[in-house]
Structure formats: C-alpha cells, structure tokens
Amino acid sequence: METPVFDFVRRYAQSGTVRLHMPGHKGRGPLGCEALDITEIKGADSLYEADGILAQSEQNAAALFGSGRSFYSAGGSSQCVKAMLFLAMQMTGRGTVFAARNVHRSFVHAAALLDLDVHWLWPEDGYQLLHCPVSPQSLCRALEQTDVLPAAVYLTSPDYLGHLQPIRQLAQVCHQFGVLLLVDNAHGAYLHFLEKPCHPLDLGADLCCDSAHKTLPVLTGGAYLHLASSVSAPDDMVRQALAIFGSTSPSYLILQSLDLCNQYLDTSFRRELAQTVERIAALRSTLSARGWVLPETEPMKLVLHSSASGIPGTALADLLRKNGIECEFADPDYLVLMPTPQNSEADFIRLAAALPEPAAPKGTQVVPALFSVAPPVQAMRIREALFSSAEELPIAQAVGRVCAAPAVSCPPAVPIAVSGEVIGEDLAEVFSYYGIDTLPVVREKS
Ligand SMILES: Cc1ncc(COP(=O)(O)O)c(C=O)c1O
Numbered sequence: 001m002e003t004p005v006f007d008f009v010r011r012y013a014q015s016g017t018v019r020l021h022m023p024g025h026k027g028r029g030p031l032g033c034e035a036l037d038i039t040e041i042k043g044a045d046s047l048y049e050a051d052g053i054l055a056q057s058e059q060n061a062a063a064l065f066g067s068g069r070s071f072y073s074a075g076g077s078s079q080c081v082k083a084m085l086f087l088a089m090q091m092t093g094r095g096t097v098f099a100a101r102n103v104h105r106s107f108v109h110a111a112a113l114l115d116l117d118v119h120w121l122w123p124e125d126g127y128q129l130l131h132c133p134v135s136p137q138s139l140c141r142a143l144e145q146t147d148v149l150p151a152a153v154y155l156t157s158p159d160y161l162g163h164l165q166p167i168r169q170l171a172q173v174c175h176q177f178g179v180l181l182l183v184d185n186a187h188g189a190y191l192h193f194l195e196k197p198c199h200p201l202d203l204g205a206d207l208c209c210d211s212a213h214k215t216l217p218v219l220t221g222g223a224y225l226h227l228a229s230s231v232s233a234p235d236d237m238v239r240q241a242l243a244i245f246g247s248t249s250p251s252y253l254i255l256q257s258l259d260l261c262n263q264y265l266d267t268s269f270r271r272e273l274a275q276t277v278e279r280i281a282a283l284r285s286t287l288s289a290r291g292w293v294l295p296e297t298e299p300m301k302l303v304l305h306s307s308a309s310g311i312p313g314t315a316l317a318d319l320l321r322k323n324g325i326e327c328e329f330a331d332p333d334y335l336v337l338m339p340t341p342q343n344s345e346a347d348f349i350r351l352a353a354a355l356p357e358p359a360a361p362k363g364t365q366v367v368p369a370l371f372s373v374a375p376p377v378q379a380m381r382i383r384e385a386l387f388s389s390a391e392e393l394p395i396a397q398a399v400g401r402v403c404a405a406p407a408v409s410c411p412p413a414v415p416i417a418v419s420g421e422v423i424g425e426d427l428a429e430v431f432s433y434y435g436i437d438t439l440p441v442v443r444e445k446s
Pocket residue numbers: 075076077078079081104106156159160184186187211221223411412413
C-alpha cells in the first residue's frame with residue numbers, strides 16, 4: 001500500500017526548499033514536527049478539491065474499508081457528523097432526522113446549524129444517558145406512524161459504553177421505508193478489520209463517520225466519512241459538505257497520519273487486532289472471576305460496571321490514576337478503558353495489578369443508573385435556543401426554563417437536555433447525578 005501524502009511531505013522536508021509560504025514556523029521549531037507540517041503547496045493537493053495525492057490516499061482507505069468512497073477529515077468525527085447530516089438533507093430534500101437519544105453533542109450543533117427537526121428515539125426500558133437501544137420493531141413503528149418520512153435515521157454505535165446497535169436489522173428497516181441510515185461510528189473504525197467484520201458499512205449503513213484517532217494509531221482529529229457504494233452523491237457535493245464545517249487549512253500532520261495508517265491497516269493490523277481482542281477477553285475473564293461486573297461490549301472496550309461492584313467509577317479512576325494509569329472515561333457507575341494494539345503486554349499487567357478487589361460481594365445485583373425521564377417538551381427549535389442569548393443558572397433554578405446549550409461533561413459529551421427543551425424535575429435529577437451543577441438557559445425577555 002502506497003503512502004503518497006507521507007512520501008510527498010517527507011521529500012519536501014528533505015529538499016531544503018526555502019518556505020515563503022504558510023505556516024509561519026517555516027518548518028523549524030521546538031515541537032520537532034514542524035518540518036512535516038505543511039500547507040497546500042504545489043503537489044500537496046487540496047483536501048476539499050482533492051484530485052492528487054490526497055485523493056489517491058482516500059481511495060486507498062476506501063479499498064481497505066471496503067466502502068464505496070471514503071473521505072478524510074482533520075476535524076474529527078465532529079466535522080463528519082455535520083457533513084453527513086447536511087448530505088442527507090441535500091440528497092433527500094427533507095429536513096427531519098430520527099435519532100437515538102444518546103447522540104454526541106456534535107449532532108446537536110449540526111441540528112442547530114442545519115435547522116434540523118429532530119425526532120428522538122427514546123430507550124424503551126428506562127432512560128440511561130449513554131445507552132439508547134433501538135429495536136427494529138420500534139424503529140419500524142416510528143417510521144410507520146410518521147406522516148412525513150425523515151431524511152435519515154441516525155444512530156450512535158458503538159456508544160461510549162461499547163454497546164452496538166443491531167445495525168443490519170435497522171438498516172433493513174430503513175431501506176424498506178426508503179430512508180438513509182447514518183451511523184456515528186466514531187468509536188468503531190477498527191470494526192471492519194475484525195475476523196468477522198462488523199463495521200456499520202459491512203452491515204448496511206449508508207453513511208458513517210469513524211474517528212480514526214480513537215481506535216487506530218492516528219493523530220487526534222483524523223477521521224473518515226465513509227459512503228456505501230449505493231450512495232450516489234457526487235464527490236464534489238461530499239467535499240463541499242465537509243468544507244462547510246472544516247478549516248480551509250486542514251492539518252497535513254493529521255492527513256499524513258491517516259495516509260500512513262493505510263499501510264498499517266494493509267499489513268499487520270488485522271493480526272495485531274486479533275491478538276489484542278484476545279488479550280482483552282482474557283483480562284475480562286480474569287476480572288469477572290475476581291468479582292467485577294463487566295457489561296457485554298464491543299471487543300476493544302473494557303468497561304467495568306464499577307458501582308455494581310461497590311466502587312463508584314470516578315473513585316476507581318482516581319485509584320488507577322494514583323497507579324499511573326489514566327482511563328478514557330469514568331462516571332458514578334462506569335469506568336471505560338480503551339486499549340489498542342499499541343498497548344504493550346506490560347500495560348495490561350499493570351492494569352490488572354492496579355485494579356483492587358471489588359468492594360461488593362460477587363453476585364451483587366447489578367443496578368445501572370436508570371431514570372424515569374419523560375421526553376422533555378420542546379419549547380423552541382434547537383437552532384433558536386442554541387443561538388439565543390443565554391444565562392448560566394444552578395440546576396435547581398433552571399427547572400422550568402429552556403435549555404440553551406447542551407450542558408455536558410466531555411467526555412462523553414452526550415447531552416442530558418438538548419437546546420430548546422424545557423428542564424423538568426426529572427432531568428434536573430439526572431444533571432445532579434452526573435455532577436453537573438449549572439446549565440445555560442435561554443435568557444427570558446424582561
Ligand atoms: C460518539 C461520538 N461521536 C462523535 C465524537 C466526535 O469525535 P471527534 O472527537 O473525532 O470529533 C465523539 C467524541 O468523543 C464521540 O464519542
């Protein structure tokens with residue numbers, strides 16, 4: 001697999017050319033990576049009008065992922081989520097999206113920028129912030145009952161806790177109704193490379209975004225927007241959609257990193273991934289034998305339902321931190337760890353040694369944080385509320401007021417209330433549970 005972007009930049013860095021172009025560091029500086037940080041000079045192609053080395057590299061990625069087409073983003077999945085929704089609106093001429101509620105905040109930003117109508121798909125068995133299972137039956141019912149079909153159904157899979165939606169069945173339902181399926185696969189770029197590929201595109205999704213940087217060895221910000229072969233939007237339209245939400249100066253460090261990753265995906269990744277999946281499964285068995293409660297997840301996440309084992313996730317994260325281990329995410333219930341093949345055997349050994357014995361006896365009943373939250377009243381459009389004048393209030397005083405910006409902790413950046421929704425007592429309880437004390441609400445006119 002060729003690496004045209006990396007090769008071009010390396011040749012340029014070695015050429016001794018006098019840089020009278022941007023960036024201002026001129027290839028020299030204290031970070032050590034400046035020489036490889038270039039801009040759209042002759043021969044370097046241009047991401048949003050790509051027809052040279054960047055287009056070649058994207059074609060390599062598409063071949064590796066088995067997608068119809070793949071496009072690079074240096075602005076993470078946050079950029080791709082917006083582009084994907086914009087494309088769905090453009091392609092269908094419709095302005096509504098049905099979305100499982102556990103969206104990342106980039107979805108809310110997209111809904112505001114695009115003035116989308118969002119119909120939320122709520123979980124059927126009690127509200128959990130990070131998990132929103134959608135069954136084919138409930139999706140079918142929702143699509144049958146609507147007067148106007150949406151531009152797309154939008155799912156987050158895997159979610160932050162590693163749960164996967166039944167994409168194959170949900171895609172069948174979408175296609176039965178002639179509706180596009182969009183998947184926020186930010187956490188699942190690796191899924192295509194498992195022994196049994198289960199990337200959303202393998203299972204019938206039409207468009208999806210992957211944060212390459214979350215599970216592959218790619219610099220932060222590197223992501224893909226993938227289109228299934230059945231999606232006929234012209235390249236120009238896709239590039240334009242990405243350009244609207246990205247900088248005109250995408251980082252060539254990130255682009256080289258995506259380019260180099262193709263070579264890794266083409267050579268040793270599948271083997272190393274299989275070994276890591278086995279290693280994680282072995283650690284999971286050891287921890288479960290020690291009494292830890294581990295929910296079923298996608299294979300590359302190690303999630304401890306810590307509170308069910310008698311220790312809040314946040315306390316467990318502190319304990320790991322004292323042992324020189326930093327987790328991906330912790331809340332009162334869960335601790336989320338995201339190993340990859342780039343972790344060494346020594347890392348796994350340190351982790352197993354640093355985890356204490358669970359505080360609760362083995363077999364303790366598992367009680368996840370389930371709230372009885374009624375779907376909030378939407379008092380304003382998302383766009384109107386997000387762009388309104390706002391004031392920050394303590395949660396207790398925000399009850400009865402309209403949420404302006406989705407108050408979230410990042411990670412996981414999943415909104416409890418969405419812009420435009422009236423904050424009820426039930427939502428206030430969820431905010432308090434997750435330790436969020438204040439919320440921006442729409443300023444009332446005096
Ligand atoms: C589910 C989900 N979607 C989208 C994003 C945004 O991804 P990025 O950080 O690549 O912009 C994140 C980031 O954490 C995420 O967790």
